[in-house]
Each structure stands twice: as C-alpha cells, then as structure tokens.
Amino acid sequence: MRVSRRAELSLRAVALLYLAVLLLLPLGVVFARTFEHGFGTAWGWITTPAAISAFWLTVTIAAIAVPLNTIFGIGCALVLVRGKGRGRRLLDTLIDLPFVVSPVIVGLALVLVYGETGWFGNWFLRHGIRIIYAPTGMVLATLFVSLPFVVREVAPVLMEVGDEQEQAAATLGASAWQTFWRVTLPAIRWGVAYGVVLTTARALGEIGAVAVVSSNVAGSTLTLPLLVYQRDSQIGPQAITSAYAAGTELAVMSLIVLLAMTVLAPKGAKTR
Amino acid sequence: MSVIVLIPLAAVLVNATSQGLGGFWSSVTGGVALTALAVTLGASLVVAAIGAMMGTLVAWVLVRDSFPGRRLVNALIDLPFALPTIVAGLTLIALYGPRSPVGVHLVYTRAAVLVALMFVTLPFVVRSVQPVLIELDREVEEAAASLGASNATTFRRVVLPALRPAILSGAALAFARSVGEFGSLVLLAGKVQIASIVIYADIESDATQSAASLSVVLLAVSLIVLFLLRRWGASGAR
Numbered sequence: 001m002r003v004s005r006r007a008e009l010s011l012r013a014v015a016l017l018y019l020a021v022l023l024l025l026p027l028g029v030v031f032a033r034t035f036e037h038g039f040g041t042a043w044g045w046i047t048t049p050a051a052i053s054a055f056w057l058t059v060t061i062a063a064i065a066v067p068l069n070t071i072f073g074i075g076c077a078l079v080l081v082r083g084k085g086r087g088r089r090l091l092d093t094l095i096d097l098p099f100v101v102s103p104v105i106v107g108l109a110l111v112l113v114y115g116e117t118g119w120f121g122n123w124f125l126r127h128g129i130r131i132i133y134a135p136t137g138m139v140l141a142t143l144f145v146s147l148p149f150v151v152r153e154v155a156p157v158l159m160e161v162g163d164e165q166e167q168a169a170a171t172l173g174a175s176a177w178q179t180f181w182r183v184t185l186p187a188i189r190w191g192v193a194y195g196v197v198l199t200t201a202r203a204l205g206e207i208g209a210v211a212v213v214s215s216n217v218a219g220s221t222l223t224l225p226l227l228v229y230q231r232d233s234q235i236g237p238q239a240i241t242s243a244y245a246a247g248t249e250l251a252v253m254s255l256i257v258l259l260a261m262t263v264l265a266p267k268g269a270k271t272r
Numbered sequence: 273m274s275v276i277v278l279i280p281l282a283a284v285l286v287n288a289t290s291q292g293l294g295g296f297w298s299s300v301t302g303g304v305a306l307t308a309l310a311v312t313l314g315a316s317l318v319v320a321a322i323g324a325m326m327g328t329l330v331a332w333v334l335v336r337d338s339f340p341g342r343r344l345v346n347a348l349i350d351l352p353f354a355l356p357t358i359v360a361g362l363t364l365i366a367l368y369g370p371r372s373p374v375g376v377h378l379v380y381t382r383a384a385v386l387v388a389l390m391f392v393t394l395p396f397v398v399r400s401v402q403p404v405l406i407e408l409d410r411e412v413e414e415a416a417a418s419l420g421a422s423n424a425t426t427f428r429r430v431v432l433p434a435l436r437p438a439i440l441s442g443a444a445l446a447f448a449r450s451v452g453e454f455g456s457l458v459l460l461a462g463k464v465q466i467a468s469i470v471i472y473a474d475i476e477s478d479a480t481q482s483a484a485s486l487s488v489v490l491l492a493v494s495l496i497v498l499f500l501l502r503r504w505g506a507s508g509a510r
Contacts, residue, residue, distance in 0.1 A: 008337055015333035016345065018326055022391055023351050026363035033366050093502060097277060100494035102452025104468045105487040108475055109280030112287050119283060144276050198353070205356025208454035208468065212475055225358040225455065232362065232459055247362040251355060258354040262347040
C-alpha cells in the first residue's frame, strides 16, 4: 500500500501528537511540580523515615515475589509446552486469570481466605502467623497479580526452540537437571529476562491488591504507591508536594525498568 | 497456583452467596452497585473502541513510517506498563487538576476516568497489532493496488481483515484491564462510581458481602473476555 506523502505526514503527526498528549505531557508536569520548590525540598520528602521505610518495603516485596514467580513461571511454562498430562488446556487459560481480574478483587479474595474471619486465617493466627494487614499478605497479593508474566514470555520461546537439543543431551547421558541448566535455560534466557523485568515493574507499582491487605500504617505496611495515595489524600499544599516527590521517586524507578525492557525486548523478539 | 489464585477466588464466590441468591441479587442491583457497573462497563467499552482505533493508527505509523526518533517512540509505548498506576493517576491530576497548566479541569469527572483508562491501556492494541503488521505480506497490497483498488479499499479489504484478530484481542485485553482498573482512578475518580473503587470502599467499611457480590459480576465479565480471547487467539493462529 503506497501512502501519499501528505497522508503519511498527517498519520505521523496524529500518532505522535496522541502519544505526546497522553504520555509525555502529564509526566513532564509531575516532574516540574516535584521540583518547583527546589531539589532539596523534594529530596527531603523522599528521605523522611516513612518514605525510606516505604521504599525498602516496596523493594523487599519485589525481591521476594519476583524470584518466586520466576521459578514458578519457568516450571509452569515447561509443563505447558513440554508436558503431556491432561488439564494442560485448563491451566493455559487459568494462568491468564490474574491479568483480567481486578486487583481489588484479588485483595478481597485473600482477605476472605487468610483474614481473621477467613477460611484459614484463624488457623494461621493461632500459630502466630498474621497474613492479612501484614507484609506476608502484601507479598501474596503481589505474587498473584504478577503471576502470568514469566510464563507468557517463556512459553513461546520454549515452543520456538523445540526439544531436539534436549533430547540430544539426554542421549549423551545428561541428567534431567543437567539438561535444564546446560541446554534449556541458556536457550530461553532472554524470554526469562524480559518476563522478570515485566514482573518487577508490576510488583513495584501494584496498589489495588496491596491496598486491601495492608493496614496502611506508615513505617510498617506502607509501600511507595500506598504512600503516594495516602499523601495525596491529605489536605494542604505540602501534602501534594510530598505526594509528587514520592510519585517521582516511583516514576524514576519505573523508567529504569522501562530502560531494561527496551534493551531486552529486541533480543527477546528475535528468538520468538 | 491453586493456593494463591483459585481458593481465594472461590472464597469470593462463596461469600457473595452467603446470604442466599436473593442477597447476592439485591447487592448487585442496589443503586450504587448498578450505577458503578453501568459506568465501569460503559467507560471500558468506549476506551476499548478508542484504543482499537488509535492503537492501530500508532502501530501503523511505527511499522510503515520512518522518521528520526522512531525507536524512542517505540520504547515510549511501554511506559504505561512500566509506570506504577498510582503515578499515572498523579500525573493526570497534575495536568488536569485544580492547578492545571493547560487550563483543562477534568479531575473528578467521567472524562478524567476515560483519559486515565486510555493511558493505562495504550500498549495493548499497539503491541498486538505491531507484530502482525510487520509480518503482513505487502505483495498482496501491491496486487490490490495494481488491480485498481484505491488506498481506502486496499486498507478496508486487504489490510484490515488480516489485522482484525490482533485488533480484537488487543481491544479485549484493554477492556478487561479497564473493567478492573483501580490504581490510576482512585485519586481522580472523585464521585464517579467506578466498580473497583466501590468494592474497595465496601471492604474498608466491612460490607464484605456486597463487595464480594459486585466482585462476582466483574469476575464473570473477565472470564467471558478471557474465553473470547482464547477463541480469537485460536482462530488467529490457524
């Protein structure tokens, strides 16, 4: 299809304008607002004890959830692509469930099962384990919402590379474990890496599910997104500035993740 | 998987019907719940439709056009996936809120909800159409043109049918995401009744059963979308 120069230019203009208004303009305004009282003020707001604790809680939750979901994701992708058992089609559909379920519903569901009056919550409480309104529940919520990313990135790559090399390794006497480490994992590593980056982005930014299972106490169960929410709900100009400061901190973290996505994506696309 | 995903979702279903089907029905058809459902589903449909159109246009420009900075723009598409949703909400408040630098005050209106949803769902259609557009055989388009078809006809009869499964599945994902969206809306929805925010408020005020009932309806919607996606995915692969 040969598009005339004029049509091409106008399509380009429409697309770029749409993206600029939708993506860049808002982000620019937040950065501007954050630093309108100088860099020092903004820095002050993200180094308060509550903000530092929120930062570390966010990072810790991601540091627990991402490796767990990576291991689960690789295992699940192996079952989906290489497995032969029944129920594979069902699993294939169920895996996407966290993508389409509202995060608030995820939180509610966890409260109903692990909360004080929930199905198992009482049992855990009697054994001294508090899940809901504690970091454990927040980790569970994060695990739930970021579950499908690694599976969805790794499964197509596994399908693409086929199992001939794995069979060759097995013929040459490699154990299943050796085959996985020496043959399978190197072949799927870019898919895994991209899945990990997507999981990390989601884990850092999750609010809906985490908000429901958190007790929202600054210094103990407040993640950075929750801190932004809490500060923005307070009244007064200072609250807004402090919310923008924490928001910018999160935005910078996510820009680093975006950078990783850009670096990894083309390589992942090639193997697909 | 079943410990974290399936058992909790089953608990929602059980709790919603804990006061019988009548209790479930009256919670769902209560004033607030019904308005919230209508507003949420309506907004999601509009967003999916706009997303399908603009997403296809953006994908077209990214694949067929070439201009300096195209790679940068391509990377930018993923921004809404990487950016925490609460920050997305915050950015929109900064732009369209009380101190708006462009003089547009949308915050706390339905228009703000639409803009927020358009922001968070932008990548879905673009990212599902892009690979199909790259793979598309341009010789068929040239054949159509040489047989005298205008650009509009070629697009409508040749390009669009090839892209349709990708556009549909991208739009369906955008729809599903919009129906459940919370983070980007919680700051700027104000009094606009959004299903996920109503559920959150219900949980906070210990009205668990009505929260669970509304959740079941949303879950049903998501499941329908999920199965439609499966079918379209299957027919696209063939």
